[in-house]
Amino acid sequence: MSSKNHPIILFLDRNGFSIFQDTLSNVARFNFTPDIVANLDVVNKEQFGRLIATFIQINKIVPSSLSLVLSDNIIYEKDMVDIVEKQTPPVQTVSLEAPGNIDKEHKEEIQAFLEDVPFEEVLAKVIKTDKLNRIAAVNKDLVMTIADVFVNKGSTIEAVIPSFMYGTNINFAAGLTQNNIQIILEGSEVLRTGNLLTNQQRITSPQGLEIEQKEKEKKPQNLSLYILIGVFVTLVIILAVVYLNMGASQTHPASKKIKSAVDNSVAIPTTAPSVQIQASAIPTDLKVIRVKIVQSTQASEIFNSLSQQLQAIGFQDIKSSVSETSPAEKSSVVFSKNVPADAREKAFIEIKKVLPSISISENQDFDQTITVLIGRT
Known part of the structure; x- marks a missing residue:
C-alpha cells in the first residue's frame, strides 16, 4: 500500500x-x-x-x-521568445494542441523541433516561464x-x-x-x-500530419472501391450459377469415369520438409566472470556455502581473501561496470540465498568481477 x-x-x-x-x-x-x-x-x-x-x-x-x-x-529543450502574451502568470503550462494558445506558425515550429528529438515517443510540453515559452521533451x-x-x-x-x-x-x-x-x-x-x-x-509529427491528411482523402476512394468489389463478386456468382446449370446435363457420363478412376487410383504419400528453429540468444559464459569473496576469519562456512551456490550455476573463477580490517556491519555485493545484466541477476539470486540482507552496488572498473563483502550481518 x-x-x-x-x-x-x-x-x-x-x-x-x-x-x-x-x-x-x-x-x-x-x-x-x-x-x-x-x-x-x-x-x-x-x-x-x-x-x-x-x-x-x-x-x-x-x-x-x-x-x-x-x-x-537528458532533456531536449528550445526557447521560443517571440511567443509572448501580455499579463501572463509567472509560470504557466500550455497545451501543444490548444488552438487559442499557439498559432499555426508556432505549431509548425514545435513540430519541427519534435521531429529532431531522436526518440520514437516523447513526453513533451510547452512550459511558459516569465517572458518566454520553453518546449521540453524527453x-x-x-x-x-x-x-x-x-x-x-x-x-x-x-x-x-x-x-x-x-x-x-x-x-x-x-x-x-x-x-x-x-x-x-x-x-x-x-x-x-x-x-x-x-x-x-x-503530438503528431509532420509525417503523421501528412499521413492523417492522406487517410482523409482515401475515404471516398475506399467507398468506391468497396462498391466495385461488391459488383464484381455478384457477377462472378451469377456466372458460376449459369455455368453450373448449362453443364449439369453433361456431367453424368463424365462422373462415372471419374468415379472409376478414383477407385483405381493409388495414394502417394508426401512428406513436408521439417524446419528447425534454433534460439539465437546466447547467454553470458559465467566461466569468464571472476568472483572475489572477501571474508573475515570467522566466515569460512559462509564462503563455502557461497562458493557451492555459485559453482552450481556455472561460475568457476571463485577466489577468497581474508579482510585485514574489521568487516562491515552489512554484507554487500559490488558489480564491475562490464558485468552483463543476466550474469548479475543469476549471481545475485544465489548470493541472496546465503546472505538474505545483502545490499548491491556498482564500481567503474572495466573488468568483469563480482566482489562479495561478507559483513557481520
Missing part, C-alpha cells in the same frame, strides 16, 4: 538515477549499463524492469508518492519504464519535472544533496505547473 508519509524523489540523469526517501540511510544509486540503456535508449526493457524491481527490493523502498526530476543532460520509453516499475510495486507517480523548473535555486551538478532535496519537497507548486504528465497531448 502506498504511504504519503515517505515521499520518494528520483533524479534521472544520463548515467542512471538516484533515489531519496527518509527511510533510507543515504541516497541510493542505480547506474545504467550499456546492455540495458545506451544513449538514453532502453536496450532490454524486460531486463531493465527486473533490475529496477530488484533495486527497490534490496533498498527496501517503501511504496509512496514519487516525484521524478529530469536532469538537464524519451518517454526511458521515463515510463522506470515509473511503471515503481507503480507496479505500489507507488504513485506525483509528477515528472524538468530540473530547469527550479531555476537557480538548485544546482543539480552534484545530484541529490540535502539542500536540493529540501527545496524539491517544499516546491509543491513547481510539481503542479511543470509536470510533463498533466494535460499531456498526443
Whole structure:
C-alpha cells in the first residue's frame, strides 16, 4: 500500500538515477549499463524492469508518492521568445494542441523541433516561464519504464519535472544533496505547473500530419472501391450459377469415369520438409566472470556455502581473501561496470540465498568481477 508519509524523489540523469526517501540511510544509486540503456535508449526493457524491481527490493523502498526530476543532460529543450502574451502568470503550462494558445506558425515550429528529438515517443510540453515559452521533451520509453516499475510495486507517480523548473535555486551538478532535496519537497507548486504528465497531448509529427491528411482523402476512394468489389463478386456468382446449370446435363457420363478412376487410383504419400528453429540468444559464459569473496576469519562456512551456490550455476573463477580490517556491519555485493545484466541477476539470486540482507552496488572498473563483502550481518 502506498504511504504519503515517505515521499520518494528520483533524479534521472544520463548515467542512471538516484533515489531519496527518509527511510533510507543515504541516497541510493542505480547506474545504467550499456546492455540495458545506451544513449538514453532502453536496450532490454524486460531486463531493465527486473533490475529496477530488484533495486527497490534490496533498498527496501517503501511504496509512496514519487516525484521524478529530469536532469538537464537528458532533456531536449528550445526557447521560443517571440511567443509572448501580455499579463501572463509567472509560470504557466500550455497545451501543444490548444488552438487559442499557439498559432499555426508556432505549431509548425514545435513540430519541427519534435521531429529532431531522436526518440520514437516523447513526453513533451510547452512550459511558459516569465517572458518566454520553453518546449521540453524527453524519451518517454526511458521515463515510463522506470515509473511503471515503481507503480507496479505500489507507488504513485506525483509528477515528472524538468530540473530547469527550479531555476537557480538548485544546482543539480552534484545530484541529490540535502539542500536540493529540501527545496524539491517544499516546491509543491513547481510539481503542479511543470509536470510533463498533466494535460499531456498526443503530438503528431509532420509525417503523421501528412499521413492523417492522406487517410482523409482515401475515404471516398475506399467507398468506391468497396462498391466495385461488391459488383464484381455478384457477377462472378451469377456466372458460376449459369455455368453450373448449362453443364449439369453433361456431367453424368463424365462422373462415372471419374468415379472409376478414383477407385483405381493409388495414394502417394508426401512428406513436408521439417524446419528447425534454433534460439539465437546466447547467454553470458559465467566461466569468464571472476568472483572475489572477501571474508573475515570467522566466515569460512559462509564462503563455502557461497562458493557451492555459485559453482552450481556455472561460475568457476571463485577466489577468497581474508579482510585485514574489521568487516562491515552489512554484507554487500559490488558489480564491475562490464558485468552483463543476466550474469548479475543469476549471481545475485544465489548470493541472496546465503546472505538474505545483502545490499548491491556498482564500481567503474572495466573488468568483469563480482566482489562479495561478507559483513557481520
